[in-house]
Amino acid sequence: MIEKRTLTIAVLAMFVWALIATSFAAYYYINFQDLLKAIGGAPVKVHVLLDYGNGTKEWYNGTTLFANSTVFDALLSVTKNVKFDVYPYGVLVTEINGVKNVGNITSGMAWMWYYWENGSWNWGPEACD
Template identity: 35%
Template sequence: MNKTPWIWVSAALLCALVVSLYLSIYYYQENLKYQQLYAEALKELEKYENYIAVNILIDYGNGTMTWHNNTLVPFGSNFFTATMTIAELNYTKGQYGIFVTAINGVGGDPNHFWIWYIWNSTTKSWDWGPVACDAYILHDGDILSWVYTKF
């Protein structure tokens, strides 16, 4: 055994071959795995191609405020349908559009109303909703709020 150093040199090279073979197979498999994950992620993203993201605040008027950031809604949705996806609503249909009477069971107190606002990024303040909530078509990145207000 000791007389033939070349056997040991060959054996050492074989060890290196085994290690490189292992690494090649392992990284090839990893490559396949991540390619598949990437394809799945792309497919998943395709679903959201026709969606926009909006941020909605609900202020219950008693100090409780909940943010629903990055709420995904189909392109062309109005604020009413967007709110429907994040909260339970009671509402009435009037001459000028939908009037929300309660959000998540909060509403109906005397002289209290649910008013909606839109964030004005130029003036850095909340503006009153210009139309009824179901008449306002959302844009990607809109920041809106529902505030339970006493008059």
């Protein structure tokens, strides 16, 4: 038969283990919640299409971004070879992977962003950032 003292030590050890494990779980849960707040929620997967206007198109499917990411963040996640200008109303992308804007926005070709909705591509309503 197990002695009372041995049983007491075993129960006390299990209690201490449970207390420590619960403390660690609570600590990591709180830190995870703080991280989710900081990044705006759980990560999301998006599909990015770069259409160079010369017949070349590159798809980046399943690109992982933070929930509060912008179109500009998505672009920078698929290529680092981007040139842009920053204006008071937002970022204007001027070159991607060596392909530059040609002319100006009304009489040429420029890097624009679109989103897919209801079976068609739609102009982005604001700057990419």
